[in-house]
Amino acid sequence: MNASATNNTIIVILYIAIFAGFYFFLIRPQSKKKKNEEKMRKSAQVGDEITTIGGIVGRVVGVKEDDSLIIETGSDRAKMRVRRWAIGSIDNTHEEAE
Incomplete structure (x- = not known):
């Protein structure tokens, strides 16, 4: 192998x-x-x-x-509809009855 082939191999790697x-x-x-x-x-x-x-x-x-x-927000329990893609985080998950 010559020097140019070695250089090309090193460049590819x-x-x-x-x-x-x-x-x-x-x-x-x-x-x-x-x-x-x-x-x-x-x-x-x-x-x-959720947030x-x-x-x-x-x-x-x-x-x-x-x-x-x-979702229900605030103390006046106002309801609004949001898309799933708009959920930033789930702060506290529901409790499953065992």
Whole structure:
């Protein structure tokens, strides 16, 4: 092998290493986070305390089949309908009767 073939091989290996680094440090953690968020949103049920991505805090009082939830907010028990994708976090999950 001559010097130019060795240099080309090193460059190819370097590109592969850079791509692998991007995958393991950027792409893979982001996809795992997205998958966990989707799982959390799908698990929202009646009785859960949620916070929307807009900052609205409420308790789930109904689940619609069109991928939306009815939440109750504040002391005046105002109800509003939000989509599942708008759930930012589930603060306190419902208690299952055993």
